[in-house]
Amino acid sequence: MAAPMSDAHRQFLQALMALGIAERAEAGRLHRQCCERHHVYYGHDKLDDFISTLNVQLQPLFMEIRKGLAEDSGRAYYALVNLAETEVTKMASDYSESELELFKKTMDLIVLSGSGFVSSTEILNLADQLKPKKMKKTEAEQVLQSLVQDKWLTEKEGEYTLHLRCILELEEYILRHYQDSVHKCHICHSLAIQSQVCEDCGVAMHLPCLAKYFQAQTEPRCPHCKQFWPHQIPEVSPAGSHRLSSTAKEGRRISLTAPRRR
Ligand SMILES: [Zn+2]
Numbered sequence: 158m159a160a161p162m163s164d165a166h167r168q169f170l171q172a173l174m175a176l177g178i179a180e181r182a183e184a185g186r187l188h189r190q191c192c193e194r195h196h197v198y199y200g201h202d203k204l205d206d207f208i209s210t211l212n213v214q215l216q217p218l219f220m221e222i223r224k225g226l227a228e229d230s231g232r233a234y235y236a237l238v239n240l241a242e243t244e245v246t247k248m249a250s251d252y253s254e255s256e257l258e259l260f261k262k263t264m265d266l267i268v269l270s271g272s273g274f275v276s277s278t279e280i281l282n283l284a285d286q287l288k289p290k291k292m293k294k295t296e297a298e299q300v301l302q303s304l305v306q307d308k309w310l311t312e313k314e315g316e317y318t319l320h321l322r323c324i325l326e327l328e329e330y331i332l333r334h335y336q337d338s339v340h341k342c343h344i345c346h347s348l349a350i351q352s353q354v355c356e357d358c359g360v361a362m363h364l365p366c367l368a369k370y371f372q373a374q375t376e377p378r379c380p381h382c383k384q385f386w387p388h389q390i391p392e393v394s395p396a397g398s399h400r401l402s403s404t405a406k407e408g409r410r411i412s413l414t415a416p417r418r419r
């Protein structure tokens with residue numbers, strides 16, 4: 158049963174609201190600080206219970222703290238998401254119609270790309286097809302920056318993908334809207350935006366999931382159809398190597414976007 162809500166919970170929620178998303182270790186530190194300050198029982202393994210208590214309170218407000226794994230590093234994050242509407246239209250208060258249109262078209266490109274990444278050039282080329290109003294490229298660039306700042310998109314060296322916070326918030330929408338074209342990871346069964354896809358059977362896997370999977374295999378073969386895996390397999394990233402917001406190492410990014418044939 159969930160414990161009663163305390164001032165420690167309230168302070169934790171305020172901090173997470175300001176951050177939008179926090180890595181497991183950061184959320185753990187916050188949990189401890191909040192409990193110590195308000196003299197509330199603290200157990201280092203009790204973060205999920207602590208969050209369950211908050212989620213009970215958040216439910217009537219159509220909000221939830223969701224846990225998810227970063228698609229690039231496989232590390233756990235907690236995000237405060239808004240479930241009031243599962244459509245992208247909930248962004249309508251912050252963005253104009255044309256700006257939303259740019260985001261939706263960008264999301265189409267990202268989801269349908271297979272790799273999960275699209276270049277800024279591809280996105281900026283959409284600017285003069287937007288409805289109801291075309292956008293100048295410089296304008297579209299600014300909108301992209303806001304979308305990154307608001308944690309809808311994340312950018313790595315000129316390539317854009319969906320931010321984990323966005324995936325956690327829009328998961329139901331993405332699954333419904335893209336139905337047959339969106340992939341679920343063969344290993345962890347959650348939505349896979351950044352992934353490698355088998356060219357024979359279409360099975361998709363997250364990079365951290367497939368890196369771990371292939372580590373235990375003698376030969377890189379598709380876990381479903383057993384054909385040779387045609388993409389470069391990323392190394393299992395050592396803990397603490399990078400965060401969502403930092404730029405990935407050059408070699409790693411290339412291995413995601415330009416798979417090499419064997
Ligand atoms: Zn996975």
Ligand SMILES: [Zn+2]
Nearest residue numbers: 355358379382
């Ligand atoms: Zn296959």
